[in-house]
Amino acid sequence: MIVKNESAVIERLMKSVLPIIDSYCICDTGSTDNTVELIETFFKDNNIPGLVVSEPFQNFGYNRTFALQQCYNLENADYLLLLDADMVLEISPGFSIPDFKSSLTKDAYHIFQGSNAFFYKNVRILKNNPVFSYWGVTHEYVKTLPTSLYGDIEKTQLFINDIGDGGSKTNKFLRDIELLTKGLEELPNNDRYMFYLANSYKDSCQYEKAIETYKKRIEIGGWIEETWYSFYCIGKCYKELRQMEHAVFYWLEGYQHFQERIENLYEIIHYYRIIGKNSIAYMYYELADYIRQKYTSTDHLFYQKDVYDYKLDYEFSIIGYYCNRHNKDVTSSSMKALSHPSVDEDTQKNILSNYKFYAIPLKGLAEPNENIPLLTNFSTFIDKNEFVSSTPSIVLDTNSTKKNIIVNTRFVNYRIGNNGAYINKDKIITKNIMSVFDIEAKNWVKITEFELKYDAGYDNHYVGLEDVRLFSKNGQLQYNANRGLSYDHMVIENGTINLKSNMTLSSLVKKNSQRNIEKNWVLFRDHRNETKMIYEWHPLTVGTHRDHPEKLIDGNNKPITQFHPTDFIKTPSFFKWVRGSTNGVNIGNEIWFICHVVSYEDRRYYYHILVVLDNKSYEVLRYSKLFTFEKEKVEYTLGFIYFESRASFLIGYSVMDRETKYIDVPKVKLESLF
Structure with a gap:
């Protein structure tokens, strides 16, 4: 060295x-x-x-x-x-x-x-x-x-x-130009000197000189990788000079000389896509994708791996809306680009913005279930003129000797307008109706129904428990909920529900470095049958819920509990937008969750994603493509259950915060989303 x-x-x-x-x-x-x-x-x-x-x-x-x-x-x-x-x-x-x-x-x-x-x-x-x-x-x-x-x-x-941040890089290109020019005086037409002199001109933005020198390098001949790269860089130089007709010509000349690389074709695809000539872009995309699949070697000079890994797929995620004669799955290309470690955030946001045109509606995979209407009957405890039914949560009852399910249906007094904005009254009120169903027989039976009582001492502008997520373990019915303490302050409430008294026993959960708005924390049961809580998904932050070590008491003279993080697990970069929707459902050695991602555009667009964790290491084993329930702009879920006997999921969700719905989807069909 x-x-x-x-x-x-x-x-x-x-x-x-x-x-x-x-x-x-x-x-x-x-x-x-x-x-x-x-x-x-x-x-x-x-x-x-x-x-x-x-x-x-x-x-x-x-x-x-x-x-x-x-x-x-x-x-x-x-x-x-x-x-x-x-x-x-x-x-x-x-x-x-x-x-x-x-x-x-x-x-x-x-x-x-x-x-x-x-x-x-x-x-x-x-x-x-x-x-x-x-x-x-x-x-x-x-x-x-x-x-x-x-x-x-x-x-x-x-x-x-x-990395290229060394102490002698300040005048590198000018220094190299001087050395290489002298080298060519001693060895005229040396292919290596000519090639790197052209590169130095390009890297120092002397594009006309670079073009002239690359052409000389092509005339010398020799190593196909250098001659191809010279054609490619001539095109890049003409692109910088805004002479795109010449750029496209030399990128095509590069293809004529060497058909095993696609960086030049990618540039052509990108150019025609940007100017709206999608049919031409698609024609070159098909060629580039064919080459990418046929020639898989990465052993090339100055190999631009990102083009092969995700940039070509990103182009198709846009072009595919206009041209897709073979009905290629655009969602797969979109997810491949979205999840790549090197993709930038602006590209990710653009993928999410376009994804609405391709997202799979889960409703189309559902099987008939004649008991679903029973779950969506409007409760007699609720004034239909004031409230609409919203997102349900559902869980298998682990306390009953019979096969029961417990459902909480949220009712709200606000609306979502056509532009996606909330239409609120003086207070944002949530009422929660709990129902227990016997599902032993073919025709399910509602056993009981009641309005959930809760500690109203925290009510203010926000009244009631928002987004109750039911969780049942060892015969105890637990929940997480969002609790609004003021307009800009929301926390997590955790507690248990007594089905005999219809009442909650709860505490607010505090976390070090807590944000003003905390929501979407979810629960699961690990391989030791211990209850764990997920705070966020990037990194995947898993912890325990415990008594606060400082024995804190809140303003209502109630003890505050604490979320204590124990595990931090690496996840794909787009998981920074993933939020918890449902608590975990255990299937064998796996834990299944439905989460959501919101694309913020002229309004909000919701997508959903299945995430499967290992029940011991908590590592992400796999995740699905993004999907919708029925292609509505605002959809939300708080719970789902798995029927092992028939390998099927019952999923509850809401549409536009004003309709409660359920679908029954076979596990094998959900697996097709991975």
Whole structure:
């Protein structure tokens, strides 16, 4: 490795290679900061032998070769790891370093470098052999023997994160242009010098010079990857110059010369989609998708992985609305793009905005259930002139020797207008009607019904318990609910329901760093039969509900309890918009939830998603495509149950907060959404 004024980044690199190296040899080309001191101190503190040598900078080929030569007499240096100061070596968990070292037999090994979205392979491990050297004034490469043997290291084992924030990058492009121009004076028409000179012109925004130089590189011929990339970059330069007819021409010329890459076709698709020529965009999309499926190698020069992974799918998530002659599933492409780790937030929001046109209505998968009308009968306890029925919650009764289900139906006194805005009265009132049904026989029977009594001491502008989520375990009926304490303050209430007294026993739940508005916390039962609570889904934050350690009392002289987080689990980035809808339903070793995502546009649009957790680790095992219940703008669910005997789910939901509905969906049909 060669360095110069790398004090800001060198320790980051050294920490990353510490597990794998046995010694070090670094050439300093003229640092005026404390780079050398940092290197020597770090390796001394970590008992790694080695040396720092000094040699004034001439060019990269010369100085890197000089650094190689200093390694020949090092002990414990059978192989050399070749890196730059602004890189980080990423070693996969579980990667056996001793086994890896003992497996090295070849002369040189390629390691992939770059980022998750853009990478290529380069010689980064080299046998310590005095006949090897570097060639090139800049963008140099390792020169081995014609008989040398090469190996490739899988990206899943080692990867070089090429961050590119080193101390010598300020004038990199101008420096490289000077070095490469001099190199071409000595070696006219050298393909490598010509290619990287064109790249340097492009990267320094000298697009006309870049185009001219790329054309010269194409005339030289040789390696197909460089000639294809030259066509591709000519198109990119013309795009910057706003000469799109020339850009499209050269992207197509690139396809004519090499048909195994799609970055050029992606640019054409994107261009025609942006200007509204979707039929042309779709024609090129079909070609690009065919190539992507046929040629699966990632071993390309400057491979733009994001184009293959999700950007092409994102284009289809828009084009597919206008052109889709083979009826390809647009929801799959949309979900693939939405869930990709590298996708930006604006793209995710745009996917959600378009998803309404493709979302699957779950109602279309439902089977007939003649007992559903019994569940939706309007309660005699409620004034129809003041209230409408809204979202139900449903749970299997674990306290009964019979097969019973318990239902809570919410009734509200507000409306949602045609534009999605709430139409409220002086107070926002919720009434909850509890019903118990005997489902033993073919025809279900309502056993009892009552209005749920609750602690009214917290009533204010908000009256009643909002979004009651029923949860039954070991014969005890529990719930979570949203409790509005003032216009801009909502908390979670947790408690139990006594079916004999029709009354709740509850407490408000506090959390450290609590937000002003807290809602959508859900409950589940894990493999130890312990009740757990989910606070949020990104990261998936699981915890326990316990007495507050400070024994706090609220203004109503009631004890406050606490949510104590215990597990934080990584989830896809779009889960930052996922909110809990239902409590968990246990099926074997899995826990099933229905959650929701809201797209905020001219109004709110609700989507739903099934999320399945492992009941022991709480890891997300899988999640479904987004769906709707019946393609209404505002839909909501608070509960569902699973009938194991017939492998089917009964799901309760509301439409526009004014209709209570249920659907019966076979498990096998829900599985089709994953």
